Amino acid sequence: MRMELIQPFINSADAVLAQGLESPISIENLSMEQEAYRRKGIAAEVNLTGEIEGRIIFDVDLGAALQLASRLAGVEVSETDEDLVREAVCELANQIIGNSVTTLNDQGFHFRVHPPTLHTSEQGSKSSEDTEALVMCFNTSSGNVFMNVALRYHRRRTLESAAVAG
Amino acid sequence: MEKFAPIKRGEDGQPVRYLIVDDSVFARKNLARMVETFGGQVIGEAGDGVSAISEYERLTPDIVLMDITMPQMEGIEAAEKIVRDHPSARIVMVSSVGYQESIVAALQRGARHFVQKPVKPEVLYEVIKYVMHDDGTTTRGAGAGA
Numbered sequence: 001m002r003m004e005l006i007q008p009f010i011n012s013a014d015a016v017l018a019q020g021l022e023s024p025i026s027i028e029n030l031s032m033e034q035e036a037y038r039r040k041g042i043a044a045e046v047n048l049t050g051e052i053e054g055r056i057i058f059d060v061d062l063g064a065a066l067q068l069a070s071r072l073a074g075v076e077v078s079e080t081d082e083d084l085v086r087e088a089v090c091e092l093a094n095q096i097i098g099n100s101v102t103t104l105n106d107q108g109f110h111f112r113v114h115p116p117t118l119h120t121s122e123q124g125s126k127s128s129e130d131t132e133a134l135v136m137c138f139n140t141s142s143g144n145v146f147m148n149v150a151l152r153y154h155r156r157r158t159l160e161s162a163a164v165a166g
Numbered sequence: 167m168e169k170f171a172p173i174k175r176g177e178d179g180q181p182v183r184y185l186i187v188d189d190s191v192f193a194r195k196n197l198a199r200m201v202e203t204f205g206g207q208v209i210g211e212a213g214d215g216v217s218a219i220s221e222y223e224r225l226t227p228d229i230v231l232m233d234i235t236m237p238q239m240e241g242i243e244a245a246e247k248i249v250r251d252h253p254s255a256r257i258v259m260v261s262s263v264g265y266q267e268s269i270v271a272a273l274q275r276g277a278r279h280f281v282q283k284p285v286k287p288e289v290l291y292e293v294i295k296y297v298m299h300d301d302g303t304t305t306r307g308a309g310a311g312a
Contacts, residue, residue, distance in 0.1 A: 016284055019284055020284070069192075072192065072196055073192070073195065073196070074196075074199055084192065087190060087191055087192035088192050090190060090192070091190045091192045091193050091196075094190065094193075094235070094262050094283070095262040095283045095284050096262075097262070098235070098261065098262020098263040098264070098283060099262055099264070099282070099283075101262075101263055101265070102262075102263055102264045102265040102282070103265075105263075105265035105266075105267060105268075106265050106266060110267075113235055113263055114235070115189055115235050115236060115237055
């Protein structure tokens with residue numbers, strides 16, 4: 001997957017998480033996913049369709065999710081407030097991915113973002129040759145936040161197919 | 167959360183009445199908390215564009231804060247339908263998706279302004295003041311961030 005596609009997600013996650021937690025964030029690990037995705041905490045999935053297609057899973061350690069939810073809600077959120085914590089993770093995913101999409105769209109990629117949904121299964125589908133998955137781990141003061149990005153250039157494939165056919 | 171000088175309606179000095187539309191309960195609560203620090207009153211909430219239209223008809227709020235990406239009917243389409251029937255409706259789009267194309271589409275279809283998520287209270291405050299100024303809206307006390 002090309003960096004021009006990934007960089008907006010890194011920048012956006014860094015900015016939104018730093019603002020949400022009011023503390024600095026560091027990227028601890030960046031790897032290509034070979035196996036099916038395994039959920040690590042509370043996760044939300046956002047799907048994209050259009051010239052770029054695929055999905056992004058935003059997965060947050062419980063500790064970090066509780067702190068983020070508390071910060072955003074303005075009140076102390078505990079483990080018993082499951083719905084509120086899930087909502088917070090979905091909203092953060094929406095903000096991070098929405099901001100990244102804004103940058104990509106302004107670079108000329110046109111696609112649609114679908115509302116975030118909770119990713120509840122323990123395991124996701126494997127990435128394919130067509131849809132590489134890149135996993136980023138953001139280290140925060142309250143725990144890890146993972147972002148699994150599996151996207152493909154639909155427009156590029158279409159253009160290549162047209163060139164071969166032509 | 168910081169306190170702001172209350173924004174009052176020019177016509178009667180009453181608090182500005184808001185309808186908040188977002189599919190995320192969390193986002194609605196967050197925005198509600200924010201506008202209350204501006205001295206506003208949340209009179210209704212909706213989770214999609216269809217409910218937003220019916221809630222607007224029922225409540226006729228002073229301002230609608232409208233998300234873009236929502237199930238059933240997206241915010242831009244809902245804004246267009248509301249403004250078509252109520253040309254004086256004041257709709258502010260509040261969305262994480264803030265690319266040029268979507269902002270232009272929203273403004274062309276009747277939205278008055280656009281605020282990108284994550285929302286900074288001081289930004290939303292200034293936008294609300296700007297959007298309400300045709301009403302002769304006043305702020306009492308110190309300015310933003312006071």
